[in-house]
Amino acid sequence: MKTLWLTQVAAIVRLEIGKTFFSRRGLWVYLLACMPMVIFGGHSIVWLKRGLPCDFGHDTNVFASIFQVLDMRLTLFFGCLGIFMNLFRGEMLDRSLHFYFLSPVRREVLLVGKYLAGLLAAVTIFTTSTVVQWGLMYAHFPKSVMESYLRDGNGWRHLTAYAGVTVLGCIGYGSVFLLAGALMKNPIVPAAAVLVWESINSFAPAVLQKFSVIYYLKSLCPIEAPPDVGPVFSMLLVNADPVAPAVAVPGMLLFTMLVLVVAAMRVRKMEIHYGTD
Amino acid sequence: MSEPHEIVFDNVSKFYGDVLGVNRVSLSIPPGITSLVGPNGSGKTTLMNLMTGLLRPTRGSIRVLGVAPDNPEELFRQLGYCTQFDSFPKGFTGYQFVYSFLRLYGSTHAEADQFAWRAIERVNLVEAAHRKIAGYSKGMRQRIKLAQATCHGPAVLVLDEPLNGLDPLVRAEVIALLRSLAEEGMHIIISSHILHEVDMISDQVILLSAGYVVAEGKIRGVRDEIQEQPMQILVRSNAPSALAAKVFEQDSVVEAKIHNDGRGLLIKTKDPDKFYRLLNRIALNGIAVESVIPADDDVNSLYEYLIGSEDKPR
Numbered sequence: 370m371k372t373l374w375l376t377q378v379a380a381i382v383r384l385e386i387g388k389t390f391f392s393r394r395g396l397w398v399y400l401l402a403c404m405p406m407v408i409f410g411g412h413s414i415v416w417l418k419r420g421l422p423c424d425f426g427h428d429t430n431v432f433a434s435i436f437q438v439l440d441m442r443l444t445l446f447f448g449c450l451g452i453f454m455n456l457f458r459g460e461m462l463d464r465s466l467h468f469y470f471l472s473p474v475r476r477e478v479l480l481v482g483k484y485l486a487g488l489l490a491a492v493t494i495f496t497t498s499t500v501v502q503w504g505l506m507y508a509h510f511p512k513s514v515m516e517s518y519l520r521d522g523n524g525w526r527h528l529t530a531y532a533g534v535t536v537l538g539c540i541g542y543g544s545v546f547l548l549a550g551a552l553m554k555n556p557i558v559p560a561a562a563v564l565v566w567e568s569i570n571s572f573a574p575a576v577l578q579k580f581s582v583i584y585y586l587k588s589l590c591p592i593e594a595p596p597d598v599g600p601v602f603s604m605l606l607v608n609a610d611p612v613a614p615a616v617a618v619p620g621m622l623l624f625t626m627l628v629l630v631v632a633a634m635r636v637r638k639m640e641i642h643y644g645t646d
Numbered sequence: 647m648s649e650p651h652e653i654v655f656d657n658v659s660k661f662y663g664d665v666l667g668v669n670r671v672s673l674s675i676p677p678g679i680t681s682l683v684g685p686n687g688s689g690k691t692t693l694m695n696l697m698t699g700l701l702r703p704t705r706g707s708i709r710v711l712g713v714a715p716d717n718p719e720e721l722f723r724q725l726g727y728c729t730q731f732d733s734f735p736k737g738f739t740g741y742q743f744v745y746s747f748l749r750l751y752g753s754t755h756a757e758a759d760q761f762a763w764r765a766i767e768r769v770n771l772v773e774a775a776h777r778k779i780a781g782y783s784k785g786m787r788q789r790i791k792l793a794q795a796t797c798h799g800p801a802v803l804v805l806d807e808p809l810n811g812l813d814p815l816v817r818a819e820v821i822a823l824l825r826s827l828a829e830e831g832m833h834i835i836i837s838s839h840i841l842h843e844v845d846m847i848s849d850q851v852i853l854l855s856a857g858y859v860v861a862e863g864k865i866r867g868v869r870d871e872i873q874e875q876p877m878q879i880l881v882r883s884n885a886p887s888a889l890a891a892k893v894f895e896q897d898s899v900v901e902a903k904i905h906n907d908g909r910g911l912l913i914k915t916k917d918p919d920k921f922y923r924l925l926n927r928i929a930l931n932g933i934a935v936e937s938v939i940p941a942d943d944d945v946n947s948l949y950e951y952l953i954g955s956e957d958k959p960r
């Protein structure tokens with residue numbers, strides 16, 4: 370009996386995984402994950418065609434900027450929105466949530482199961498995307514140069530850091546959008562609210578900054594993005610008050626836990642109203 | 647206070663915003679077959695959803711064999727609910743629908759497989775079990791829901807209009823099935839808007855009208871006269887004169903007089919359903935209504951006839 374909830378979580382993940390990977394409402398998540406790949410692939414092709422010199426310093430900075438603006442703020446953000454927002458809301462719309470609510474499963478356990486299923490999909494899709502993006506960025510470098518960059522230089526460290534940031538991003542944004550989908554039927558309002566909050570976050574008081582996903586992700590990026598990318602982007606890129614990874618990772622996890630606890634309280638109180646019957 | 651062998655509603659009200667679902671329901675439901683009977687919108691589904699935690703009461707409390715409905719882990723070990731919702735998880739076959747529920751229950755694959763087939767056999771759906779529910783007929787969907795609600799051998803079975811969409815043959819089979827389950831000591835709660843549909847099988851009937859329990863007890867037969875003669879109703883309230891003023895807005899109210907003890911209003915109406923709806927609006931506008939009791943001797947005898955005082959002939 371002690372492991373009943375684990376059995377139940379496994380059963381829920383099995384039921385949900387198909388939906389989180391291939392939901393009718395979420396196919397654009399894949400398009401989103403491919404979008405940055407096109408940019409980085411294009412970059413390598415142009416460099417190869419023109420025979421431009423391979424410059425680690427330049428490419429690393431470009432990757433850092435694009436990753437922070439495009440991946441962290443758009444791809445991951447909207448991707449997690451697409452996957453996690455529908456965990457509860459989607460079943461309300463499909464009028465199938467009562468199937469779970471009428472089974473001997475605590476609502477908290479249901480939440481954990483659904484969150485894990487979402488996480489599995491998000492982490493798989495977006496970590497793959499990040500790694501492929503990184504590979505495409507440097508695809509025009511000679512193979513031997515790349516190998517030694519990975520082995521002796523900063524390559525491996527950067528790659529794992531970006532992958533790690535992606536995983537943490539899924540964890541953090543996932544919880545936020547799960548909560549948003551449990552709170553509201555209309556996804557636009559909470560999505561816009563979170564987007565604005567994450568964007569202006571660097572100007573918020575230090576205490577409030579800790580209640581955002583981007584704050585932790587920025588601190589974990591392996592290099593600071595150069596601020597010479599125009600005023601709008603540099604506003605998004607500055608990290609006034611970075612924290613060490615030893616703080617940022619537990620901080621992100623703690624933040625996620627908090628959000629999930631609030632979501633669990635909300636799901637416990639949830640009623641089934643499918644509209645007119 | 648709560649009886650561990652009964653289903654107990656203690657002064658339960660449910661409002662949807664300011665729409666009344668049910669008001670001041672107090673019930674103790676013993677084992678056997680109990681039917682909730684009332685016209686559309688009288689609150690049958692609301693009561694069932696409250697009992698199973700799909701809704702939370704605005705006021706009052708509920709215990710199902712001693713378990714609170716907001717404790718699903720305990721509740722659904724002993725309760726199965728066949729809902730009025732005609733929607734299923736996307737892409738499920740009939741078998742998957744029952745099997746998945748059993749996996750959530752905690753059964754191993756082998757157990758879940760065995761129990762699922764047993765339940766599916768009981769409702770005669772073996773042939774169609776591996777087909778998608780989306781392609782089922784209304785009656786088949788009704789039966790697969792029944793299989794899911796009974797597959798784990800619950801002690802309480804809640805069925806919202808379970809006979810809807812079934813052809814006479816299947817209907818008879820389902821009724822026989824419910825009878826045999828009730829004889830094993832199960833609690834079975836069935837809703838219906840047609841009294842004579844359930845009068846033959848019920849041990850007990852609860853009559854609902856516009857959110858109020860208007861009568862409960864054992865049933866003996868059915869009469870249509872309830873609509874025809876003016877009916878006298880005693881409404882208990884601490885503001886009977888304010889209530890009387892409001893009540894006269896309605897033309898089907900024939901007479902209204904303040905009760906001898908000054909804490910209630912005696913009303914005669916030809917259309918009790920309409921009157922109950924009016925009463926709900928009044929209650930929502932701030933006049934406290936404590937209870938509503940059919941008070942007419944004739945109507946009382948009719949209800950007694952309906953729900954079983956032994957000595958009254960027809």
Ligand SMILES: Nc1ncnc2c1ncn2[C@@H]1O[C@H](COP(=O)(O)OP(=O)(O)OP(=O)(O)O)[C@@H](O)[C@H]1O
Nearest residue numbers: 642662665666667685686687688689690691692839
């Ligand atoms: N989600 C909801 N929002 C607002 N009002 C609701 C909601 N669900 C039910 N109601 C109202 O509550 C009252 C009781 O409805 P309920 O569904 O319990 O009736 P019912 O007896 O099951 O009717 P039926 O025979 O049509 O199934 C009705 O007036 C209905 O309009």
Ligand SMILES: [Mg+2]
Nearest residue numbers: 690691692730
């Ligand atoms: Mg109903």
